[in-house]
Amino acid sequence: GGSGCGSTYLSEPGFPKEWNDAPMTCDWGTGALWKHTVEPKGATFIESKPPEKFIAMTRPTDADVDGLSHVYQASWKGATFNWQGPDVGYIVRVSPKGYKPGPLLDVTKATDERLVKELESSSQVRVLDAQRELLRRAEKPETTKALVALAGDQAKALPARVAALYAITQRQTLNSDVVALAKDAVLQRF
Secondary structure, eight states, rough: OEEEEEEEEEEESSSGGGGGEEEEETTTTEEEEEEEEEEEEEEEEEEEEEEEEEEEEEEEEEEETTTTTTTTEEEEEOSSSSSSSSSEEEEEEEEEEEOOOOOOOOOTSSHHHHHHHHTOOOOOOHHHHHHHHHSSSOOOOHHHHHHHHHHOOOOOOOOOOHHHHHHHHTTSSSOOHHHHHHSSSSHHHH
């Protein structure tokens, strides 16, 4: 009954649990950004309950999330498939009430040690920024050692452990320390 457009994943500390850690899809026809509740089923996922309307607006086309717990939603209101002038469409920003995020880390100026620590952030955007910066940099044995330690630390949150694992495996040939992580049943699927 709709017309799917853009999508994003919301995993930001400012949003309440019922809206967080979920895929979101824009639907032009139904006029909303929808939250999907999914659960694992074998190698994939299934929707475990009907989608819920998160942001209602005219002709949504795409959504994105920043590391400050804001969702940006684009609308193509007033547009057609021909040029209608520059005053078509709009963007809204949806922010959780009362949430005060900490400052963003300038990843280009941060030490490798600080970037590894940032992989433990509850903001998926901040984690991804830190991970990408680590991957841009030359590999250093002490950084790899810190990443292996984080990935292997069963007391740490699984998303942080997986981010560390991917930061290792995307930039180096597997060594015995990394291969040993495969013995951890929780990490095996990653």
